[in-house]
Amino acid sequence: MISTKKIEFVHGFLEELDQALRVLNPKKGLTFYQKNWLAFCLVGIWVTNSLGWSRFSRYSLGAYTAAASCWMFRRSGIFWEALLLASTNAIIKKYSITGGDLVIDDTDNPRSKSTSRISQVYKIYDKKTGGYFMGQTIVFLVLVTDKVTIPVGFKFYQPDPKKTAWTKNDNKLKKVGTPKSKRPPVPTLDPAFPNKIKIAIHLIEKFKKKFSDFKNSSDNC
Numbered sequence: 435m436i437s438t439k440k441i442e443f444v445h446g447f448l449e450e451l452d453q454a455l456r457v458l459n460p461k462k463g464l465t466f467y468q469k470n471w472l473a474f475c476l477v478g479i480w481v482t483n484s485l486g487w488s489r490f491s492r493y494s495l496g497a498y499t500a501a502a503s504c505w506m507f508r509r510s511g512i513f514w515e516a517l518l519l520a521s522t523n524a525i526i527k528k529y530s531i532t533g534g535d536l537v538i539d540d541t542d543n544p545r546s547k548s549t550s551r552i553s554q555v556y557k558i559y560d561k562k563t564g565g566y567f568m569g570q571t572i573v574f575l576v577l578v579t580d581k582v583t584i585p586v587g588f589k590f591y592q593p594d595p596k597k598t599a600w601t602k603n604d605n606k607l608k609k610v611g612t613p614k615s616k617r618p619p620v621p622t623l624d625p626a627f628p629n630k631i632k633i634a635i636h637l638i639e640k641f642k643k644k645f646s647d648f649k650n651s652s653d654n655c
Contacts, residue, residue: 438473448472450528454520455513462513471506474498518646522577522586526645533649534579536641538634540591544569554592573630575637587637594627 438444451472452464464472478490487500489509513520525531542558544567549555550623558569574589600621607617628636 438477444473444476450524451521454524458516468510498519500591529581531579535651536574536638537578538575539576542569542571554590556592573633587641589633591633592629594624596621
C-alpha cells in the first residue's frame, strides 16, 4: 500500500478544500478522519485509475475493507453537495484562473447486465461491437484553461422511456409499410428526461451563476 501521508500535495489540496467548504458553510469543514479517508480515496483513484471500493481495498492490501470504505461514504457526514463546487473554487483560487473555455463532453459507462440497484441505467448501443450493453451516460461540463483542465459539473442522462418505446414501435411500423398518418404521433417531451443539449445548457447556466466573474472565451466570439 502507498502511504498517503508521504504524498504532500494530496493533503495540501484537502486543506485548501477544507477552507473552501468553510467559506460555503463554516460548520461543514472536513474533520481529521474525513481528510484521511478522502486522501485514501484520491490516491486510490490515482493508483487504480478507477473508483471502486473493492479495488481500493486490494490496493491498500486489506488495510481498508470495501465495507469500511462504503460505510464511510454513506455515514461520514461530508458536505457532498458542495464538494465539487468547493474543489473548483480551491483550484481556481490556487492557480489564479480568471477565464477559459467551457466544454461539454459525455461518456458511456458499462454496467452489469443484471444491475437493479444503480440509478439511470439503460440499454446503450455499442459502436465497437454493433451490439448493446447496460450502462450509464454522464454529461460533463469541463473547464479548459492554459493551466489546468478540470470537470466542473456533471449530470446523468437517460432517454425518455416513452420516447424510446415509441421509436421502437415506429420503426416496426415503417418496416411493414404503415404510412406516417396511421402511425402514433411522437409523444410529448417529459421534462424529467431532458436531452443532452438541455442538460448542457443547464450545466453552463449553473456554472455561470456560481462563478459570475468568470470570463468564458466563447462569449467573445
